[in-house]
Amino acid sequence: MIIAQAGRLQYEAIIFLASLRASAPGWTGRVIVAEPRAEGAWAGHDTVIADGCRDLIIGFGAQIVSFTATHFGASYPQGNKIEALQVLPTGEPFIFFDTDTLVTGPLDQVAFDTRRPSASMRREGTWPLPPLYGPGYAAIWKSLYDRFGLEFDGTLDLTQPDEHWERFLYFNAGWFFGADPAEFGRRFLEWALALRDDPNDELACQAMDPWLDQIVLPLVIHSLGGGRPGPELDGLDGGITNHxxxxxxxxxxxxxxxxxxxxxxxxxxxxxxxxxxxxxxxxxxxxxxxxxxxxxxxxxxxxxxxxxxxxxxxxxxxxxxx
Incomplete structure (x- = not known):
């Protein structure tokens, strides 16, 4: 699944699909392009994909499916990827890509193990930014795992030093995958809304926008038995896809x-x-x-x-x- 709507995303969707068909001719999976309706949290905005772009997208074999964003929308467009998971078939493995992704290799040959969800590691230390007098990285991240009843120590990369940002599970949300979009999306939405609407004390000095999706994503992935991507996924953000x-x-x-x-x-x-x-x-x-x-x-x-x-x-x- 990718997201497309009027403006930049509809053109990026064309690039994604054109490069997918050129670089992965063996890809036989469904491609769903989720399009937010101009209602709910997108009310008052033009979201409808233009006719010329729509024809090309369908011509590439993708299916455009509309959804209504009720929680994020124009105030937090990144929330589209959270709410759009509702359009995917329940119980079927899925992979989400940000629309601004170029497929440069045989995506159909990547060994996805959807029983162990994962996400992109092409990220920088953008969140959190611990204040001078604390809390530090460990306290901030542990507070989130504790809040949602999740084990924390098993997420740590012990090859990284204490209080270094890479010690903690942190992804870019440019791609992620799992076994069931319904359950993945339910947790993603529930926990994102919880942190947005009622941030705990350790988040008092932390910016949530635009990082909310990347804050919640590791919690969801860990809760579903996933973690950092293994070597079989090296081609993503490498020789097979470029975000x-x-x-x-x-x-x-x-x-x-x-x-x-x-x-x-x-x-x-x-x-x-x-x-x-x-x-x-x-x-x-x-x-x-x-x-x-x-x-x-x-x-x-x-x-x-x-x-x-x-x-x-x-x-x-x-x-x-x-």
């Missing part, structure tokens, strides 16, 4: 193979006819500014650079097209 977040970041951060996959997948005329209406695709892909202007800025970097630094450089040079 690029924004199109300029794909050209700034990823290798030539990913860029070639992107440009080849969206080259067919029916796709180009629709995607060129979206400024980032028109300028970066079809006018080749991604290769000639964005990629050279970062070509000589020998060390990893924080995403915030890359974003700032793109903004300062006028290439932050989203």
């Amino acid at each position: 690029y977040r924004k199109l300029p970041l794909l050209y700034a951060q990823f290798d030539h193979h990913a860029i070639d996959v992107l440009e080849d997948a969206v080259a067919p005329k029916p796709v180009k006819r629709v995607l060129r209406d979206w400024e980032p695709a028109r300028k970066l892909v079809y006018q080749q500014k991604g290769r000639t202007k964005v990629q050279p800025i970062f070509a000589d970097r020998s060390q990893p650079v924080k995403e915030k630094v890359i974003r700032n450089q793109l903004k300062s040079r006028g290439w932050w097209l989203i």
